[in-house]
Amino acid sequence: MSYEHACATGLTRRGFLGAGVVGGGALLLGGRVALAAEGKTDVWVLHGTDKKKLMDAAVKVIADHGGLGKDVKKLTLKVNAAWYSTPDEGGNTHPELVDAFLKGCKDQGVKDVVLPEHPVQPANKTFPRSGLLAVAKSNSAAMIDMRSDAKLWKDVKLPAAKNLKAAQMPAHVLETGALINMPVAKHHGSAGVTIAMKNWLGSVKDRRFLHRNDLHQCIADLASFLKPTWTIVDATRIMLDRGPKGPTKNMKKPDLLIVSKSQVSADAYAATLFPKATADRAKYIQMAADMKLGETDVSKLAIHKMEVS
């Protein structure tokens, strides 16, 4: 998550800058240029009601701060498409955001984009209802139902883990040019809140092991192993209770995208959108801090707030 890394790739930056122009996102940065801060972990907090413009702005932030990496041919996007839930219900990542992101990838020249998901409910129901299948198709990206073929999984060891020392994960997540985590923030029965780190449960074959062996530690263990290039948290609308499936009337509309290279810091920031009692139940965030996986003290983050309209 260092600043050096953030400035390393000018090539991709140009590409993604182009994407911003083609995408037509009109950016108003409130007169400030959002610069990466020295020494601190950057978290960009983008506010706006137009989801397309919001994601175009996020894509531009990414391009301006290191892009996706050098010569990325293949990109793996981990959305949340696990639930038989409509976009407005907030169970899955919003399709308009994914659509804009995939267009950004295309403009960038990344042609091979895959979206592997191990859904909780049957994929032939969750993928269409989430609206994600349609946008993936229209952008020639492949949504992959991890339940469809046992060969899609690979055995891995997690060297830094405390509890989850071995698991099976999608080959597409393990071997890719750029790994993007694009979760939806929402209330969660077992975990308190689910944001970025918890999103990796959709990339684990035997989820039940985690529930039997201290879920929170296992989530932190996952974050010690799966390190996305970028994390983009969909906090455009969030469930405040009855998650992760919903639906609930207790919704909040922060209209935010939270962008960071650190999924741990993104979680720490996004957790502040929830009532304290709910957020405090997400012990995995502190556990990730204890494992030195990222900064979770929001006051120590370099937070760049941007208004997108």
Place this chain on the structure above:
Amino acid sequence: MTGTSKTIVKVLQWAVRLLLLAAALFLAAGGPVPVALGRLFPQLSPLVAVTSSIAQRRWYLGAFWFAPPLAALLLAVWKGRLFCRWICPAGTVYTLGSKATLRRRVLKVRLNGYLFWTIVSASLVGVPLLAALDPLSTFNRLTTIVTGTYTVASLIPGLLVPAMLVLGVIQPMVWCSHLCPLGYFFEISRSFRSRPKEAFVRSRRQIVTGLLVGLPLGALTRAFALGKGRHERPPVLPPGATGIEAFSAACTRCYACVDACPYGLIRVRFDTDRAAWQLFEPEVHYLDSELAPDCGYCPEWCNACSQVCPAGAITPLSLADKQCRQIGVAKVIREACLAWEDGEDCSVCQEVCPYQAITLKIEPDGRALPIVDEDICRGCGACFSNCPAQRKGKAIVVGGVDRQRQVRPM
């Protein structure tokens, strides 16, 4: 009729029969047509319409689905057993099977009349006993073997067609001529129209025997079970069934519901701890989500099984009604539960519940303990299917309800 026109009729007859046979197989196996059409062939039987209505003490057929059995009956009044020779898919199979036959008369007495009156009599005491012998239900049942949803229990009722084929090798068409209660129904419908007095005199013995056998046998099978045990709770029945009594009073074991379930969750059970008349009934059987090919619980987007029952054992439900139908109630087994007993942060049951029937009791340390709200629970089985508890098995199970009811929408 001249020789040529006779040949033309014969060719036409076989074309119709084979076409209908193919259609019956296609519909029963769940072809790409509206699922409710799976009901069409078993629904053609006036025997099922009559006996299921008597046993349930209600006329269950709406105007639309009343048409097929009525048409079949009117056809019989007009032309006797024309249905058997032109339409019945089981009849077609048996006719084909009897082309190569030893022509021995093993079964000399025609039992069809006795069977028919036994079924009608048993229905009078609320038990459509042997209604499963209806040839259209029998034929439909064949597909539980073909479509792969079979259980060992479904083999016995499912193998009636093959068994009759084998018997047909010894004595041609033995089912149709000597055993079929529906064929007899058609036969007497015709003869009662033309010569009612004569027909009654000829059927006296069958009617009396049917009453003498059917009434006590119906009552006995209702009272006694083969096994010793009795279940505390009724089984989970498909959505649209009311209670186990009404369900059993109607079900002809056609297994259209078994075929209709896209997830293979309706299974035939040979449960000796239930009363004898309830053997081989279908019931809902949830699967562990890791073992289920697609979906291990009765999902919120599906009402297929409720659309296909020809006997009124399951009444049609709209999708919205099905989503509010309580077919069972979940129960947390605390000593097996990861949250209640092992101190884990697990509330998978609450997470996957489509109806938010599981609330969480949040402990001071932040742990969440699942509690079922029985007034909201539909008994869909999503919690059971996904429960990750292992040590003492599943920590949440679903039992049936005495009477299915509509609970308030979400």
